[in-house]
Amino acid sequence: MAFPEPPCAECAEQLEYSVEILRYVCGNFECSALGMEIPVWRALQQSGLAAPATTGLPRPVRGGLPVPWVAPWTADYVFWFALDGARCAAAHNQWLCQVCGDELPDEAWVLATPEGQVLQAALHKKCKDLALEFCPHLSSADTRAVPMLVSRDALSADGHPLRDAGPSDPLYLQQWEVTT
Ligand SMILES: [Zn+2]
Ligand SMILES: [Zn+2]
Structure with missing residues (x-):
């Protein structure tokens, strides 16, 4: 590659x-x-x-791993540990799934650390299971993140309830926290 x-x-x-x-x-x-x-x-x-952003499941596969919607990538290289700021901001602002890019139901899953810090954005149940299966670092000893089922009302961004927070910006992404 x-x-x-x-x-x-x-x-x-x-x-x-x-x-x-x-x-x-x-x-x-x-x-x-x-x-x-x-x-x-x-x-x-x-x-x-x-590479163009493809939404939905199944995800494109590179090196045996599903490529999340928010990963920056080219035709033959995936930046697994980087985020596409524009797609991540869209996931925040439009309640889209960070793995597949599709809309989320009112209640969706987040991976939250013991301090309540959300790993970026929300996910479908299927996409959460996929992420935990293929990206073990998400729930490793470093983050100790666990899946939680939440609505937007249970989230805050930079100290403000999500409904009162300014939009997430591709260059200044919101950091979500679980508040309830
Ligand atoms: Zn999804
Ligand atoms: Zn230059």
Whole structure:
């Protein structure tokens, strides 16, 4: 699988990928975007390398694993540990499933840490089971996240009940918490 090498949107030189920050950076000293951190999904989108977002089940499979809707990917490379900010914001704002991208019923599942921090967005029951089966890190000793069935009323974003919170922004995603 070829690692994607998108060009800089400003100077068209190839961006460098930083494994420390999991973002692309322009290293061209003559570019106005020198040193600017560019999220993976943005770089892929701006360069036209992003694969189209496919919704629904079954998910496309890469390397034997189902590709979640919110994962940034190209025709032949998946950034498993990055999030597509635009899709994640849409999942937040429109109550869509982060695994399949389809609409959710009034009550849906979230994976929440013992402190109530939601791992990004909500999911269908089937998609939650899929995520836990194929992404064991979601419920590992690091996060200790457990599935919870919630409605939007049980969630808050950055300290505000979800209904009063401003919309999630692709570059400043909401952090959801379970409040009840
Ligand atoms: Zn540049
Ligand atoms: Zn789903």
